[in-house]
Amino acid sequence: MAGNPLSLPRRPHVGILALQGDVREHALVLRNLGAEVSLVRRPSELAAVDGLVIPGGESSVIDKLSRAFGMQEPVRAAIAAGMPVYGTCAGMIMLADRITGAIDGQETFGGLDIVVARNAFGSQVDSFETELEVDGFDGGPVHATFIRAPLVTSVGDRATAIATLPDGGVVAVEQGSILATAFHPEVSGETRFHERFLGRVRSAA
Ligand code: GLN
16 A cells, blocks of 8 residues: 555645744644644645634734735635634634624624624633533543633524533534634644544545
8 A cells, every 4th residue: 555645545734824823732733633734824825725724812913914914815715615714712703704892993704603702701710721512522521721712692593503611602613614612622632623624624625
């Protein structure tokens, strides 16, 4: 078999939007799962990948830089064309069709039929960790790390909640090839969201 590379499945080639945020943590998880990972800052780099991760960080900064780098329209077009995407925290905010608590003029890529409240957990519990059940995951609950996290305050008809806090607050959502979590699996050794994303990339590529 080693002599016949055509018989091997192609490694998924995925990008991480690398304008701001926890890019390295995502790259590490995805490379450990066997993906080829490229950092994406330009339209030509986006065109070369089969899926895109939008990291956590500061959504207003990612928004400004994405417009400054001419990335807003290409990312919107890629999402509309069905490219698998996965956003964590600020990345979830960037994927939401509507947001509350935005700074003046803040925009998102959109595509995901949800409303997200930025910094929804207030200053006392800016950051916390908890165990969450996620629909469709085997192997027990997810250890979820929330860092100045958003909350999904409305899930539209096209989107599906896949994880909620004990009080019912929605913190993970799926819609076709779009996956988004309000928390950061990439910092807690949790790989199942990235595996689900890579599975979509493999079937779409
Ligand atoms: N509070 C940040 C924002 O509004 C998100 C925080 C995060 O990504 N950890 O973009």
